[in-house]
Amino acid sequence: MMYKFLMSVYKEMLLLKRDFGGLVILFVMPLVLIVTITLIQDSTFKSVTESRIPILLVDNDNGAISKTVKENLEESxxxxxxxxxxxxxxxxxxxxxxxxxxxxxxxxxxPAKLSSDLQLKVNQNVERIVGNLGMGEATTVPEKTAKIASKEVRLYFDPATQLAFKNAVKSAIDKMISQIETKSIYTAFQDQLGEGDEAIFEQESFIVFKEMMPKVNDKEVLPNSVQHNVPAWALFAIFFIVVPLSINIVKEKGQGTQIRLITNPVPYAVIIAGKTATYLIICMIQFFLMVAVGVYLFPYLGLPVLDVEGKLFLMSVVALFSGLAAIGFGILLGTIAKTQEQSAPFGATSVVILAAVGGVWVPVFAMPKIMQHISQISPMNWGLNAFYDVLLRNGNLLEILPEINLLLLFFIGTITLAIGYDKKKRAV
Known part of the structure; x- marks a missing residue:
C-alpha cells in the first residue's frame, strides 16, 4: 500500500512537471499579486505624515478662525x-x-466675516447670560440685538472621492470649528468677568482619546500593509491550486488513467492520498515563498519587513491546514466535474468568490451585515483569522485551534463527499 501511495505521489509530480503553465500559475502569479497589491495598499497603512493630499483653500475671512483652520490643517x-x-x-x-x-x-x-461674526455672536450670548445672572450692568444687555445669520464652511469633493474620506474630513473640520467656538466662548466669559489676561478657565480638552496598541517586549506592535497582505494573498495562492488539481483529475478520467489505476487495483482513497500529499507540498512551498518575499524582498521595495520571529511555526500550521482545505475542495470539484470546461471556470470563480467573501479583498467588518454572516462559512475567512491571530494578536496554538478544526473538518467533509460520489458513480 505504501508503494502504491509513493507511486501516486510520483505520478502527480510528473504531471505537474509537464504542465509548465500550471506551475507558473501556482508560483509566479501569486508572487506578482502580493508585490503589486502590497505596493498599492501600503500608502493606506503609512502614517499621514508620509502622504500629504493637496487641497484647495479659499480664505474669504482672513481672520483668526481662517488662520487657525489653516494652521491645524498644516499641522495635521x-x-x-x-x-x-x-x-x-x-x-x-x-x-x-x-x-x-x-x-x-x-x-x-x-466664508467672509466668519471670525468677526462668530465673535459678535458669542459676545451677544455671553452678555445675555451674564446679564440674566445679574453679574453685569443692565446696559450690557440690549433689549434687542441684531440677528446674526449662521455661516457655511463649504466643502467641495471630487465626485470620485470615497465616502470614507469625505466623512473623515467633515468630521475633522467640524471638530476643529467646534474647538474654535468653545475657545471663543471661554475668552468672552473671561472678558465679561473682568479678569484681564489671567486665565480662569482651563481650555485644554478634559476628555482625550488614546489608542492602546498590543505590545511585545514593551514595544508597541503597529499593523502594516505587509502583515495584512502576506497572509491574505498566501491563502489566495493556496486555494488557487483548486484549478490545476481539479483539471488533472478530470484529465485522468477522460484519458482513462483513473480506470487503469483502479484496476491495478489501487483504491480511490490511495489516489486521493497521493494527490493530497503532492499538492500539500506545493501549498507549503507557495507559503514559504510568500513569507520569503515579505522578509527579504519587501524591504528593498521600501515596504515594511514581515516580522515572523517566534511566529513562523504557528503560521506554518495555519498554512498546512488551509492547504488541506483547498485540496479537499479541489478533489471534490474534480471528482464531480465531467469536463475541463466545467472544472476550470467554476474552480477559478469559486476561489475568487471565497476570497471576496472571506475578507481577502475587503475587510469583513466593512461588509453589509448579511455578508458578514455569510463570510463565516468561507474557509478563507477561517484561515485569514488564524493568520491574523498569530501575526497581529500574538495568539498561541490554543487560540487558533477553532479555525484549525474548521479547516480540518472542511477537508474531511469534502474528501468524504468525493469518495462517496466516486463509489456511487462506479456502482452505477
Missing part, C-alpha cells in the same frame, strides 16, 4: 494647502471647477 500632516493655481489666488468658482474636474480631491471655502 495629512494635507498640503494650495491657495494659488498658476500663481493666481483662487476664488470659490475656480476651486469648484478644479475639484469637480478631478484635479484636486477637496476644496474648503471659508
Amino acid at each position: 500632516g495629512s494635507f498640503e494647502i494650495v491657495t494659488k493655481i498658476d500663481g493666481i489666488l483662487i476664488n470659490e468658482a475656480v476651486a469648484k471647477e478644479a475639484v469637480f474636474k478631478g484635479k484636486y480631491q477637496l476644496a474648503i471655502v471659508i
